[in-house]
Amino acid sequence: MPNKTTLHSMTLNPWRLRLLSQLDALGTVRAVAQAANLSASSVSQQLAVLESETRTQLLERTGRRVRLTSAGLILARRARSILDQMDAVEAELRDLSQEPSGLIRLGGFQSSIHTLAVPAIQRLGHPHLHVELVELEPHASMPALLAGEVDVIITTTDFVELPVPQDIDVVPLGQDPIVLVTPPNHPAADIGHCKDEPWAFDIPGSYMANLATRLCRQAGFEPRVVGRFSNYMLTLKHVEAGLAVAVLPALAVDRRFDVVTKELPVTRRITAAVRRGSRAAITVVLDALHTRSQSDERVTR
Amino acid sequence: MPNKTTLHSMTLNPWRLRLLSQLDALGTVRAVAQAANLSASSVSQQLAVLESETRTQLLERTGRRVRLTSAGLILARRARSILDQMDAVEAELRDLSQEPSGLIRLGGFQSSIHTLAVPAIQRLGHPHLHVELVELEPHASMPALLAGEVDVIITTTDFVELPVPQDIDVVPLGQDPIVLVTPPNHPAADIGHCKDEPWAFDIPGSYMANLATRLCRQAGFEPRVVGRFSNYMLTLKHVEAGLAVAVLPALAVDRRFDVVTKELPVTRRITAAVRRGSRAAITVVLDALHTRSQSDERVTR
DNA sequence: TGTCTTGTTCGGCATTTCCGAACAGCGAGC
DNA sequence: GCTCGCTGTTCGGAAATGCCGAACAAGACA
Incomplete structure (x- = not known):
């Protein structure tokens, strides 16, 4: 003492x-x-x-x-x-401290699966530990965690405005910038230059749809929405095809699509969550998610 | 360490x-x-x-x-x-550790008032601390404590068969024997000799009434109940007058009544209780109840 | 009164806590 | 690529704490 x-x-x-x-x-x-x-x-x-x-x-x-x-x-x-x-x-x-083993079910929103979840699973290094991936958007993943349908989730706390339940442990994974996504030869430098463009949004009521609406209005215009996709690859395809511009989380932007991105002054916090008192193997998976090869707080590479 | x-x-x-x-x-x-x-x-x-x-x-x-x-x-x-x-x-x-002051309301069952509560209050020794006594039988005192109507209670946990609420602190005060009470010239040595006697009981459904019934049946007879009093002084008066025998807690037997008592192989646990997190003055009163000039576990003198 | 039990105090030894100095590694700026 | 400043770590040593056994005090019982 x-x-x-x-x-x-x-x-x-x-x-x-x-x-x-x-x-x-x-x-x-x-x-x-x-x-x-x-x-x-x-x-x-x-x-x-x-x-x-x-x-x-x-x-x-x-x-x-x-x-x-x-x-x-x-x-x-x-x-x-x-x-x-x-x-x-x-x-x-x-x-x-015991050797982790068994099956862990990991739920994550679509853009986290191959950017955060898969690399983390590949870093695990435990022969008897298996992870099953489940796509779950943030509005669905916390109830699924609470119900025991998954063991770990990757979510954003910016979306779920309810307080985190008492018996959930939340670990921050970092910040994910929100980016303006435009076609490859698009001259626009920021949202303000896109007031006459067609827009692709997420489905009504979703976090991204509400955020995009707010950002456009802050830029002084009402967006003309031509598509609403919950599958962001459809959004990217639409932008790549010159059919719309969009606002997406940086994590959602796959390099295989020929688009241009520009960071906006907005980020969202990405977190992982588990039920309190979860067994050690689950914490090992959580640790793998939390560990990253670089220490900055951005989760995009 | x-x-x-x-x-x-x-x-x-x-x-x-x-x-x-x-x-x-x-x-x-x-x-x-x-x-x-x-x-x-x-x-x-x-x-x-x-x-x-x-x-x-x-x-x-x-x-x-x-x-x-x-x-x-x-x-x-x-x-x-x-x-x-x-x-x-x-x-x-x-x-x-601060000087206790203010008004504390102490609720206790009838036989505890002058045997436990009053002596404890007299031992307090704090000029600015005042205690108001409230007669409350055990079935009523715990709800009153929870409702904030009193600050400390003297009760018996043998009566209240519900678990103690989570946020109540209970301090044991000791054991109170149950005694057979008979008129002064009564020849009976134990319950078994009283099968033909008239009995005075507590009101139906009360702890003492149930206990007395059980003790008589264990002795092999069904008691003939001639009086039911919740005021034990009435019970004592009845016994003193030769109108009944009774089973009472030892604490309830006042020396001013000319009766004979014989301890039975049953005791009840007397406790004090306060709401958790009560202010210090209440704990001082609790301490006074807990302190006794002799260290045996019987609360009768 | 003597004996046994309980708890306390004292001095001293073993162990732990903490410091400053020196060192290693990393990141930013030039 | 080099230098400087920052961060954390290791080392040896001084100060503080934990614990013991011996001696003592007090209470209970026969």
Whole structure:
């Protein structure tokens, strides 16, 4: 523990709290000492220090024995709960250190599959660990995770405006820029130059459709939408064919399409999520997603 | 913390957990060191020890910086929750150390008022702390506590067979024997000798009425009930007058009534309860109830 | 009164925490 | 490609803490 000259927080000493809790359960200092493989003098001193640290009387004499005051009882019970949680965290970490195996189902939105999920799966390096990929857009992937239909999801928290459920762990993967996508010989430098162009949008009500509408209006015009595709490859094909311009996440832009992209001053945050307390193999997959060969926060390459 | 030769549990070191959590928040080892008033070398070593203790890689290099692995992120977040609870416990204890004052409402069943509550109130010794007594039988006192109508209750957990609500702190006060109460010249030595006697019971459905019925049946007879009183002083008066025998908690037997009592091989557990997180003055009252001049577990004198 | 049990205090040794110095590696600017 | 500044790590040593055994104090029981 930190020494007095560098005490950087008042945090209670959990080994002392455990001794207090054991005193509640076992009744005597000597029994606690025996259970903890310490001497009674050590236990006595540790409890005395705990009293001085908390400035609270935790014990009182009853004949030749001691017992807990009601403050001591309350602290012992709070401590037990906290120590149980620490034990649970330790068990979770021990679980992590075993060789991962089995089948993990990974759900991701379409543009994350080959940009984030597949490379991560290829980095796993565990012969007995298999990952099944499931295409799930963000509005569907969180319910599927909660329902246990998938084990890990790649999603964006910018879309789902509901609070993250309490028992979900979220790990940030990075920022994905939103880009203007135009045909290869298109002279437009930004959205403002596209006010007379036909536009391809995502389906009504989706995050990207709403974002694109907002960006066009901020540029001073109402977009003329000629196509609405939830499959972004159709969008790219449409742009490549000179039939529309579009706004897409950078991750969605596949190099096989001959289009020009320009970054807009908007990004979306890409995250991975798992159910809290998931087994270690799931955390290994999460770790693989989180690890990237370069450390900047953009997830596009 | 315990040293290696006496390591008696694997408990995680909360100061190290706090450093890990701060690394998640602040981003660099040097920033954490500055925030914690430590040197960067100390933080680096502490985190290395945490990794070796948990046998888990918690950090990875990213250029000249480090960042948390997903196991590290999960541990940091678990740690934050646990450390927040420790902070809350410390604040609760600090609250306890202030001079208690104000009005506390103490609810207790009838026989506890003058046997447990009044003596405890007399032991308080705080000039600015006032206690208002409210008679509440066990079936009513727990709902009143939950509803905030009283602050502390004296009750028996043997009566209320529902589990104690999650946010209630219960402190045992002791055991109260159940006694057979007979008129002063009554020859009966136990329940078995009272099969032909008239009985005074508590109201139907109450704990004592059910218990008395069960004890009579175990003795091999169906009791002839001539009176049902929820006010045990009426019961005592009835017995004193030779009109009935009764089974009562020992606490309920007032010396002013000329009756004979004989302990039965049944006791009930008397407890005090408060809402979790109650302010310090309430805990002082709880402590006064819990403290007794002798240390046996019987609450009768 | 004597014996046994419980808890506490003391001095000293073993272990841990923390520091400053030196070092290694990375990234940015020229 | 080189230099400089930043980040994190390792090392040896001083300061602080944890723990022990011995001695002691107090309570309970025969």
